Structures are given as C-alpha cells and as structure tokens.
Amino acid sequence: MDATHLIEDEETLRALYPATHDLAVQKFQSSLGVHSREFIARSPFVCIGTQDLAGRADVSPRGDPPGFVRILDDKTLAIPDRPGNNRLDSLSNIVANPNVGLLFVIPGFDDTLRVNGTAKLTTDPTLLETMVVNNRRPTLAIVVEVREVFMHCAKAFRRSHLWDPAHHQDRKAMPSLIKIILDETSVAPGPEEMARIDAGLEEDYKRTLY
Numbered sequence: 001m002d003a004t005h006l007i008e009d010e011e012t013l014r015a016l017y018p019a020t021h022d023l024a025v026q027k028f029q030s031s032l033g034v035h036s037r038e039f040i041a042r043s044p045f046v047c048i049g050t051q052d053l054a055g056r057a058d059v060s061p062r063g064d065p066p067g068f069v070r071i072l073d074d075k076t077l078a079i080p081d082r083p084g085n086n087r088l089d090s091l092s093n094i095v096a097n098p099n100v101g102l103l104f105v106i107p108g109f110d111d112t113l114r115v116n117g118t119a120k121l122t123t124d125p126t127l128l129e130t131m132v133v134n135n136r137r138p139t140l141a142i143v144v145e146v147r148e149v150f151m152h153c154a155k156a157f158r159r160s161h162l163w164d165p166a167h168h169q170d171r172k173a174m175p176s177l178i179k180i181i182l183d184e185t186s187v188a189p190g191p192e193e194m195a196r197i198d199a200g201l202e203e204d205y206k207r208t209l210y
Helices: 010-015 022-026 034-042 089-096 125-129 155-160 177-185 191-208
Strands: 045-051 057-063 070-073 076-081 099-105 112-122 140-152
Touching: 034 070, 034 112, 034 140, 045 089, 057 089, 076 112, 089 112, 089 140, 099 140, 125 140, 177 191
Parallel strands: none
Antiparallel strands: 045 057, 045 099, 070 076, 076 140, 099 112, 112 140
8 A cells, every 4th residue: 555645634634525514513412312212212233332541442233122222311321231252342441441432223224323422331230120131131231421422324324235135145155153263263173063063152142142
C-alpha cells in the first residue's frame, strides 16, 4: 500500500465526502424515545463493541428472545450475560474502559439502532431475576448508561442482501467451527473423529445454551 494515499487527519477525510445531511445530524438523541424503545423490545440480537485501556477493540454478539435487553429507564439498558466461551473479552474491557457501542438488529429489518454509552457490570439479584430463561439466571448483567441513540440507515443490509434467502449461503461450504479452530491452531483429526467432535459441540450447545 502506497503511504502517500493514507488519510491521517479529519480535514483530509471530510474533503473526500459531501457535507453531512441535516437529518443525519439531527438524528442523534441523548435518551431512548418511544421508537428506539420499541426497536430494542423487538430485537433478539445486539453486538457490543468495547475497548481495553490500550485501545484494542472487540465486538461480541449477544442473542436471546426478543426483548431480552431490559429498558430500565430512558437512559439505562441492561443486557444479560449468558454462558459463552469464558474468555470474558468484552467484560474485561468494560472493567478497564466503560465506553461501549451497541448495534441492535431485528430479523427482516434493514435499518438498525445504534446506542453509545458507558457500561458497568452488576450481580444485582433483583435485576438478574428478571432475566431468567429456561429457569437459568445469568451470572451478571451489563448495565449501559445511554449517551447517544440513533437509527442507522438500511444501505449496508440492502447491499449485502442479508435477509434475502436467494443470497443465503450453505454453511456446509466451509468447515465446522471446531475444524476451523483446529486447522488454524494445531492439526484437525480425520473425518470420523471430526464428525464425533462436531456432534459433541451440537450437544454442548443444547446443554449449555443457558
């Protein structure tokens, strides 16, 4: 890559694009309105963007039945932390640096909802009791103090045809999750043993989803 073409300041960056549309400027809100509340209540999926103190970024997907993100008031959200791989990347980042970005997605909707704010972790039993699924209470909740709320336009989802079945790809076109990990970190076993391991992962999903 030719370094002479790098963009290294905001003035140069903005010179490449037209001025921001008035509506895009106005869409920022500092609290949750009636429509953003309904969007969150309908959403079964949110991505959480975090950073550690050194600025290393991470994005983590979270999913549950629609409405799993609790709206505590017009400035506060709570997200249950369900069982995962126990790396705790997002949670550790929040402890070090509370700034977070959320992207809410609704299947079939091309537009998304973005929320920026600061987060903290809590084991408050009263709150966690409202997040029980399949008789399992989350270990903790991520409580987000809302700073910015805005709807994001549909262009990315329309370009990608994300919800269009005609553009869906066959998952079998790539190896399984575990085989990908083993191929890239050590050596994957033969087909029979790999099939056994994959079946074990599916059983683990069913057993430890909550």
